[in-house]
Amino acid sequence: MTKIAMNVNGKAVSREVPDNTLLVEYIREHLRLTGTHVGCDTSQCGACVVHVDGKAMKSCTMLAAAAEGATVTTVEGLAASKDELHPMQIAFKDNHGLQCGFCTPGMIMSATDMVERYQAEGKELTEEAIRHELEGNICRCTGYHNIVKSIQDGASKMTNA
Amino acid sequence: MSEGIGARVLRKEDKRFLLGKGRYTDDIVEPNQAYAAFVRSPHAHATIKSIDSAAASAMEGVEGVLTGPELVADGIGNIICGWGVTSKDGTPMNMGAWSALATEKVRYVGDAVAIVVADSPAAAKLAAEAVVVDYDVLPVVVNSVDALEAGAPEIHENAPGNLIFDWEIGNQEPTEAALASAEHIVELDIVNNRLAPNPMEPRAAIATFNEAEDHYTLYTTSQNPHVARLVLSAFYNVAPEHKLRVIAPDVGGGFGSKIYIYPEEIACLWASMKTNRSVKWTSDRTEAFLTDAHGRDHVTTAKMGFDKNHKIVGLRVNTKANLGAYMSLFSSATPTYLYATLLSGQYNIENVYADVQGVYTNTVPVDAYRGAGRPEASYVMERMMETAARQLGVDPAELRAKNFVKEFPHQTPVIMAYDSGDFKANQDQAMKAADYKGFEKRRKEAAKRGKLRGIGFSNYIEACGIAPSAAVGSLGAGVGLWESAEVRVNPVGTIEILTGSHSHGQGHETTFAQLVSERLDLPTDNIQIVHGDTDKVQFGMGTYGSRSGAVGMSAISKALDKVEAKVKKIGAHVLEASEDDIVIEGGAVKVKGTDKQMLWHEVGLAAYTAHNIPEGMEPGLKESAFYDPSNFTFPAGCYICEVEVDPETGTTDIVQFVASDDFGTIINPMIVEGQVHGGLAQGIGQAMLEGVVYDDDGQQLSASYMDYTMPRADDLPMYKVMHQSTECPGNPLGMKGCGEAGAIGSPPAVINAITDAIGNNNLAMPATPSAVWAALQEVSAKTAAE
Amino acid sequence: MYTTKYHKASDAANAASLLSGAQDGKILAGGQTLVPTMKQRLAAPSDLVDISGIDALRGITVTARKKLGVLKAKDGATITIGAATTHAEVAGNADLAKACPVICGLAGEIGDPAVRHRGTIGGSVANNDPAADYPAALMALGATITTNQRSISADDFFTGLFATALNDGEIITEISFQAPAEGGYGKFPSPASRYAMVGVFAAKSIDGDVRVAVTGAGDDGVFRHAGLEAALASNWSADAVSGVDVSADGLMSDIHGNAAYRANLIGVMAKKAVSA
Structure with a gap:
């Protein structure tokens, strides 16, 4: 057991957990933030994506101990309030970018990460680029059509926000 | 009103998912919760000589290790198949026993042998590894053709030769005669590849036994919690129905795989009673590949005859359907009544005959997966039609159009009576959208870039809203296939709809509210949909087979009829007018042609205070209805796929996919389009990417996303989705259903396009780059030989 | 996963000492392969020594070659990449993009964005997955793998499936190589895993040596x-590749493609590599 402290969604947290605790287990089981999901065990589906120190990472493929001292944002930490959703969350709703909702948190965390990276580098986030960037996020419901549209819309909403 | 039928209303349920506040089964924690892990067979076929759980039971944090013999001793019943199929010779199907925990034999890799309950998931898994099972390994058979061979390993004693049933449909002798005298014959061997459904949320269950009340609660990832409760109590004897509450909270996709009541839920309920702990089990993805019911897996030969005018004179189909090691809940109906009944396609064919052999193998049980039988049927029909057009040297669209059913109702030789449709209208719309005329020009242009361009059609028809109950009962169904609804108008005028349908991505919380909004002219914000809890909802058959619109919403519509009737009586009484003059509009009950009205909340209040309602009327405003449809519904459409193949690598790009569907009435076009998109992705996935592969020992070689190709964003195109609808006469809303069409119609369109591009019709699904490349090598070898 | 003891190393020496003190310890860098392997219960190290936080093991330096005669300054730069440098850092490094863009492109195609944010070059090289991208690059570039004990040439380093020349307790500290005069990487990803089904890295050094390394395809x-090296040495072009008969002997067959298909892809990807 090791005491692991980090900042999650703007709050300092600390829990005594076994060394083999995954970051996703720390988030879901110990902090009880259950928006971050687990959809596979080979690091491919991306339902578990969170931001660690501002970068999208797969929380199922990272030990909680390795995030000691890090700043972590989960899907619960994205919106300013329940009535003020993040522009990407609004875009997913406006474009019907979700159906069962299970992959959605990971999709949104990957989407905001890609938009921020492309904007920082001054690159255009084309449809092709979005599809390529989504390599690590699997959705079984939407056929991706509306997820791609959501991210296009979310990117422009984030620019104008 | 803007939120009624036909409006693109944004989804009411989205907010909680977007905020990470959805509540899926694994998100729930019960007090005193323990965790289950299953001991699973590593062998595909073996007898169990002994199980030694002493070491595991003694491990730290272990609450109990429970095995099959104990389960049987406690009277837990075998897992049932809900549809009895009768063979050609009149004998009932040969069904082998399936215990939730294996007793004497294991029959597929993953078969559950014991359940371990412990304080943590890690402790449960460690202890499961410490259970020592001594097996005598037996010979294995994994595919349906081999399993029917003489001398194949026998999987169940009471299914000699592994044959579960040998079933037939249609008119055999006239079909053979028509084929014998046909001018042209088209023959094809067709394999429909085995798929793993893969909803993104893995299955999970939390079972809680309340000792004081002798009551059980089960949270489960189910598409039909009431059916689960019924089966768990009536057949598995876990608990009587009134002592068992089943809750299916937010469910992360199902696609059929969450219809069934699996060994794990049964074992968790039983283990909860045995250990007096809440028992939670969450599947991981590998376990999902090993235990979630698979789909498809047909081996088919088909023969179609044409006369000199290219009219179809007959179709003969034989299919061997791999049902896996045990018969899952609807496994017998899927390759029979949901498959062969669609083998007339969109075409007027006088003579159709099909026989289907259901076969046991040492593989995961196979059952309904998105489309369930109809994708297999449309694949047979539409591969045959495209092949015929090529062999006859005619345009594939014209050949189809020439044979279309044009008058309705139309009775096919395989039970179905098509009630409506305009197949030519869908085809015309799709061809226009796809610029079919301009294809040859595009093909030439692609050739200049070194690419092989091809185009393929699929004119599918399917059957949804499986019904009516009496009819399916006569065909062997174990349940009625109606749906129920309850409409509760609260004293303040807000409305709750309790429905037996279950939403796990389909957006019922929005579309069902839209129906109410349309009828009562109220904002959808004032309407709440309640589903997925047997303690709240009266009863229901759940969501599968694209039935929630045509059947589930029709039940709501019937209940609304009753509410409206009562509201009009109250309105007439209070407003002192004739019932005939009362109209419901603008959130009020009005007297036609006057300014007299009661606002909607005043009606609710009047009903519940009962101070001033008609004499003899019961207080309150709550009505329920059970709706049993009069016929199946028949969604149909035309899909056109256009591809470019890179001859160097065999890689296929879908450059255009057009879908023109006839779904009847559409409640919310946004949601319907989303359903089509998702169905298309699964169909394209089947055609180009997905396939469960077993080795000869019965081990899955594709049991993770490292090897099972899930469709990803860069595998798929933007789809052109459109509608051309005829109203369904069979239900009050005119709806046909849209949930499965995409998965049903798309595989043949894709394969027809690729085979057109590469000039080789010998191509099986999934048409992976290596498969396409190999097919291209066949063409080169043939060209070189000539 | 099984229980394990986690240690955060302060520097390479500390990591080595932690490792030597462990019964069956393993170095943890990005963990993008190790953690899934442990989750699948296929690995159960007693101790994990995390080197991802060691600054000295991170970063990229590009040292321009002194101008000699007609050589352009950008040719032949010496590139050193710290073992704990992530794929995203390699893909996005501006100096590297000028000196050796092919390595940026390769890193930018490993896994997915989230994996690239965490996975490291050292981890990939030490794991030597037969379908990983970096081993092909390092072999074709004639790279040197430096450890806390010695320097090893790429030719000697990669010894077979998931096998390397690393001794117990040996930790990769950096990778270095000279930017090639010409270089390209053609990758055909496996449809499911997106690892290389075939990856061909072709490089021509500033001295004119041509080396071609293939990943994803070999049985070993x-x-x-x-054959490709000989053909490209005399003529660095796709046409030269067309003349090479790539044998299927010794190539892998699996459910995604047989050896013949992989042999075909080696030719196609080699063309892509030299046309880049």
Whole structure:
């Protein structure tokens, strides 16, 4: 057991957990933030994506101990309030970018990460680029059509926000 | 009103998912919760000589290790198949026993042998590894053709030769005669590849036994919690129905795989009673590949005859359907009544005959997966039609159009009576959208870039809203296939709809509210949909087979009829007018042609205070209805796929996919389009990417996303989705259903396009780059030989 | 996963000492392969020594070659990449993009964005997955793998499937190589895993040596292809590749493609590599 402290969604947290605790287990089981999901065990589906120190990472493929001292944002930490959703969350709703909702948190965390990276580098986030960037996020419901549209819309909403 | 039928209303349920506040089964924690892990067979076929759980039971944090013999001793019943199929010779199907925990034999890799309950998931898994099972390994058979061979390993004693049933449909002798005298014959061997459904949320269950009340609660990832409760109590004897509450909270996709009541839920309920702990089990993805019911897996030969005018004179189909090691809940109906009944396609064919052999193998049980039988049927029909057009040297669209059913109702030789449709209208719309005329020009242009361009059609028809109950009962169904609804108008005028349908991505919380909004002219914000809890909802058959619109919403519509009737009586009484003059509009009950009205909340209040309602009327405003449809519904459409193949690598790009569907009435076009998109992705996935592969020992070689190709964003195109609808006469809303069409119609369109591009019709699904490349090598070898 | 003891190393020496003190310890860098392997219960190290936080093991330096005669300054730069440098850092490094863009492109195609944010070059090289990208690059570039004990040439380093020349307790600290005069990487990803089904890295050094390494396809892991090297040495072009008969002998067959298909892809990807 090791005491692991980090900042999650703007709050300092600390829990005594076994060394083999995954970051996703720390988030879901110990902090009880259950928006971050687990959809596979080979690091491919991306339902578990969170931001660690501002970068999208797969929380199922990272030990909680390795995030000691890090700043972590989960899907619960994205919106300013329940009535003020993040522009990407609004875009997913406006474009019907979700159906069962299970992959959605990971999709949104990957989407905001890609938009921020492309904007920082001054690159255009084309449809092709979005599809390529989504390599690590699997959705079984939407056929991706509306997820791609959501991210296009979310990117422009984030620019104008 | 803007939120009624036909409006693109944004989804009411989205907010909680977007905020990470959805509540899926694994998100729930019960007090005193323990965790289950299953001991699973590593062998595909073996007898169990002994199980030694002493070491595991003694491990730290272990609450109990429970095995099959104990389960049987406690009277837990075998897992049932809900549809009895009768063979050609009149004998009932040969069904082998399936215990939730294996007793004497294991029959597929993953078969559950014991359940371990412990304080943590890690402790449960460690202890499961410490259970020592001594097996005598037996010979294995994994595919349906081999399993029917003489001398194949026998999987169940009471299914000699592994044959579960040998079933037939249609008119055999006239079909053979028509084929014998046909001018042209088209023959094809067709394999429909085995798929793993893969909803993104893995299955999970939390079972809680309340000792004081002798009551059980089960949270489960189910598409039909009431059916689960019924089966768990009536057949598995876990608990009587009134002592068992089943809750299916937010469910992360199902696609059929969450219809069934699996060994794990049964074992968790039983283990909860045995250990007096809440028992939670969450599947991981590998376990999902090993235990979630698979789909498809047909081996088919088909023969179609044409006369000199290219009219179809007959179709003969034989299919061997791999049902896996045990018969899952609807496994017998899927390759029979949901498959062969669609083998007339969109075409007027006088003579159709099909026989289907259901076969046991040492593989995961196979059952309904998105489309369930109809994708297999449309694949047979539409591969045959495209092949015929090529062999006859005619345009594939014209050949189809020439044979279309044009008058309705139309009775096919395989039970179905098509009630409506305009197949030519869908085809015309799709061809226009796809610029079919301009294809040859595009093909030439692609050739200049070194690419092989091809185009393929699929004119599918399917059957949804499986019904009516009496009819399916006569065909062997174990349940009625109606749906129920309850409409509760609260004293303040807000409305709750309790429905037996279950939403796990389909957006019922929005579309069902839209129906109410349309009828009562109220904002959808004032309407709440309640589903997925047997303690709240009266009863229901759940969501599968694209039935929630045509059947589930029709039940709501019937209940609304009753509410409206009562509201009009109250309105007439209070407003002192004739019932005939009362109209419901603008959130009020009005007297036609006057300014007299009661606002909607005043009606609710009047009903519940009962101070001033008609004499003899019961207080309150709550009505329920059970709706049993009069016929199946028949969604149909035309899909056109256009591809470019890179001859160097065999890689296929879908450059255009057009879908023109006839779904009847559409409640919310946004949601319907989303359903089509998702169905298309699964169909394209089947055609180009997905396939469960077993080795000869019965081990899955594709049991993770490292090897099972899930469709990803860069595998798929933007789809052109459109509608051309005829109203369904069979239900009050005119709806046909849209949930499965995409998965049903798309595989043949894709394969027809690729085979057109590469000039080789010998191509099986999934048409992976290596498969396409190999097919291209066949063409080169043939060209070189000539 | 099984229980394990986690240690955060302060520097390479500390990591080595932690490792030597462990019964069955393993170095943890990005963990993008190790953690899934542990989750699948296929690995159960007693101790994990995390080197991802060691600043000295991170970063990229590009040292321009002194101008000699007609050589352009950008040719032949010496590139050193710290073992704990992530794929995203390699893909996005501006100096590297000028000196050796092919390595940026390769890193930018490993896994997915989230994996690239965490996975490291050292981890990938030490794991030597037969379908990983870096081993092909390092072999074709004639790279040197430096450890806390010695320097090893790529030719000697990669010894077979998931096998390397690393001794117990040996930790990769950096990778270095000279930017090639010409270089390209053609990758055909496996449809499911997106690892290389075939990856061909072709490089021509500033001295004119041509080396071609193939990943994803070999029964025994990454290998150099003599036929392609000979053809490209005399004529660095796709046409030269067309003349090479790539044998299927020794190539892998699996559910995604047989050896013949992989042999075909080696030719196609080699063309792509030299046309880049």
